[in-house]
Amino acid sequence: MRILVVGGGCGGTILANNLARRLANEIRSRKVRITMLSASDKHMYQPGLLYVAFGQMMPDELYRDQLSLLEPTIEFHVDPVEQFHLDQNRVTTKSGRTHEYDVMVIATGSRIVPEEVPGLVEGSETFYSEAAAVKMFKRLREFEGGRVAIVVGVPHKCPIAPVEVTFSLHDYFKTRGIRDKVHIKYHYPIGRIHTIENVAKWAKPEFDRIGIEYETLFNVKEVDVENQVVKSEEGTETEYDLLISIPPHRGMPVIERDQMGDGGWIPTDRYKLTMEGHDNVYVLGDTTNLPVSKTGSAAHFEAEVVAENISSIIKIGTPVRDYDGKVYCFIEAGHDRATYAMFNYENPPDLKAPNKSMHWFKMSYNKMYWTSVRGLL
Amino acid sequence: MSDFKTIDARDTFCPGPLMELISYMKTAQVGDTLELLSTDNGTASDVPEWIDKVGHEMISSEKIDDVWHLKVRKLK
Numbered sequence: 416m417r418i419l420v421v422g423g424g425c426g427g428t429i430l431a432n433n434l435a436r437r438l439a440n441e442i443r444s445r446k447v448r449i450t451m452l453s454a455s456d457k458h459m460y461q462p463g464l465l466y467v468a469f470g471q472m473m474p475d476e477l478y479r480d481q482l483s484l485l486e487p488t489i490e491f492h493v494d495p496v497e498q499f500h501l502d503q504n505r506v507t508t509k510s511g512r513t514h515e516y517d518v519m520v521i522a523t524g525s526r527i528v529p530e531e532v533p534g535l536v537e538g539s540e541t542f543y544s545e546a547a548a549v550k551m552f553k554r555l556r557e558f559e560g561g562r563v564a565i566v567v568g569v570p571h572k573c574p575i576a577p578v579e580v581t582f583s584l585h586d587y588f589k590t591r592g593i594r595d596k597v598h599i600k601y602h603y604p605i606g607r608i609h610t611i612e613n614v615a616k617w618a619k620p621e622f623d624r625i626g627i628e629y630e631t632l633f634n635v636k637e638v639d640v641e642n643q644v645v646k647s648e649e650g651t652e653t654e655y656d657l658l659i660s661i662p663p664h665r666g667m668p669v670i671e672r673d674q675m676g677d678g679g680w681i682p683t684d685r686y687k688l689t690m691e692g693h694d695n696v697y698v699l700g701d702t703t704n705l706p707v708s709k710t711g712s713a714a715h716f717e718a719e720v721v722a723e724n725i726s727s728i729i730k731i732g733t734p735v736r737d738y739d740g741k742v743y744c745f746i747e748a749g750h751d752r753a754t755y756a757m758f759n760y761e762n763p764p765d766l767k768a769p770n771k772s773m774h775w776f777k778m779s780y781n782k783m784y785w786t787s788v789r790g791l792l
Numbered sequence: 793m794s795d796f797k798t799i800d801a802r803d804t805f806c807p808g809p810l811m812e813l814i815s816y817m818k819t820a821q822v823g824d825t826l827e828l829l830s831t832d833n834g835t836a837s838d839v840p841e842w843i844d845k846v847g848h849e850m851i852s853s854e855k856i857d858d859v860w861h862l863k864v865r866k867l868k
Contacts, residue, residue, distance in 0.1 A: 570815040604810075610806055610810075612805075632842055649842075706800070706802075706804035742806065
């Protein structure tokens with residue numbers, strides 16, 4: 416049995432490690448082989464980028480060697496897939512090699528596409544890459560006051576990020592003693608300030624309390640960089656001195672190129688996590704088209720289900736679990752308080768008041784992630 | 793040629809039905825029809841409000857067996 420894992424991010428790594436442990440005997444007796452293909456020899460802890468943007472973490476804290484995170488029985492290649500041949504159960508890679516499989520897991524993730532909004536690249540700061548987060552921090556340090564606008568592209572990874580960065584901006588300027596010189600305006604695509612109703616109910620009075628203006632039904636259409644104006648699809652506009660953006664995302668180009676899903680999102684069964692029309696192909700994390708948050712947390716819980724099912728199919732011939740839509744998101748409510756949202760397909764999140772202990776739990780998790788991604792936590 | 797696509801946003805809290813619709817609308821072509829399925833009652837008012845404000849066309853809205861079916865057409 417040849418298991419091919421395409422993608423070495425959060426979901427792919429947890430899946431591969433979990434499988435390698437469950438199938439240790441089968442791997443030892445050469446009945447099973449696990450191969451991972453990734454675009455990089457480094458693994459990034461992406462939630463850390465928000466902290467880099469506020470000078471609270473250094474970029475080198477975000478990385479580990481991918482090989483150091485994998486069970487030694489996993490065959491690892493830095494050689495991304497260039498083409499999927501689903502009808503032949505094989506892929507070809509950048510180096511020209513072919514990998515055949517019996518079962519494949521696709522966890523190629525997503526990418527930012529700020530260039531799809533005219534002016535967004537030149538006109539805004541963001542924290543969705545290492546270079547951008549460092550640049551954003553330097554810009555924040557230089558900022559002495561004025562109008563800060565936050566805009567949100569769709570779809571985007573980490574749905575909590577818009578409110579987190581807003582609270583962090585408030586605390587950052589307050590700490591610097593210039594909050595009274597900064598006007599913060601938050602813009603959000605739908606008709607309330609967060610897509611999760613209970614998060615919106617909690618955040619709205621918090622925004623009111625700390626003096627953050629908000630405009631809803633604002634889908635960023637273009638940025639007039641010269642005149643420092645951001646315009647919405649809905650016909651409104653906001654002037655700014657500093658524009659912070661959550662950029663829109665797409666799936667990886669290879670997914671679109673091979674016509675496996677519009678926008679790079681693969682049509683996926685919401686319970687089995689198999690690719691529609693391909694029972695031996697599973698899809699994890701951001702790569703799916705599921706109506707589930709694009710977060711490491713969703714990828715993590717999905718990976719556990721897929722690993723358990725692939726393992727049980729090999730051992731007893733049948734899957735044993737469905738994915739129930741579980742997601743757990745920390746929510747930083749500034750620099751010293753946090754809460755969390757946990758939900759699934761059936762149960763909405765029940766938000767608790769933010770407190771310091773949850774913030775310190777999140778800070779600890781920033782380190783514990785490396786245990787989590789090894790499949791130990 | 794215009795396309796018809798169904799978006800299954802039943803039983804979802806994040807990103808939620810309207811955010812799903814906005815996402816699909818971005819990759820649709822002008823003239824395409826999108827049908828949004830949602831179990832969230834708020835969708836019945838949220839979607840028409842956005843469609844009206846942004847300037848697309850609301851074709852129909854009906855609840856069948858506890859699922860909202862909202863059809864919209866991309867106009868720009």
